[in-house]
């Protein structure tokens with residue numbers, strides 16, 4: 001005698017197994033699909049957290065790194081219009097300083113913001129050039145002017161003291 | 176059995192927004208616009224309860 005005890009819903013629950021009639025019937029139905037979507041939203045929410053946390057940390061200034069100022073070169077050794085490569089702030093962070101005028105220096109971390117090739121100063125063209133994929137940067141601001149790079153080069157603040165040039169810190173992006 | 180697919184549509188839209196916000200969040204982070212990063216992070220988080228709510232609301236709705 002066929003019993004229908006398996007067809008009874010004992011109580012209202014959300015496991016949706018009590019009315020399966022065929023194998024895999026409920027594998028991907030509307031409700032299961034919606035559940036997946038809601039779960040995906042949860043995954044997105046959770047994976048956003050670290051980004052938010054690091055951003056907040058940077059905002060309240062914990063990420064503001066201070067490096068000891070570092071001598072780059074003597075003023076007398078850098079002619080107007082010339083560039084000099086150095087390392088700042090770490091010994092693997094390539095940087096470049098360019099003397100634009102008698103008392104005007106600009107310095108950037110010269111790892112290209114596209115794929116980190118070194119960026120060079122081309123005096124004749126009055127701009128900075130990345131040879132890898134022909135990226136160009138404005139020497140005054142470090143902003144990309146042409147080619148694949150989209151972000152400006154991080155600027156390094158310099159100051160002159162007793163005829164020597166010092167790197168003070170890496171500026172934040174303003175853009 | 177006819178069903179309402181409004182819930183599916185709403186959740187798909189939420190997923191779409193999730194993707195967009197995440198994209199913006201990561202980009203703004205690398206641009207060092209940390210305020211914008213936080214905004215999009217918040218939006219992403221807010222979407223989750225909305226998605227849950229939409230799911231709860233719509234899971235039993237029949238057309």
Ligand code: FES
Pocket residue numbers: 112113114115116117130131132133134135147148149
């Ligand atoms: S690495 Fe500089 S343009 Fe690609």
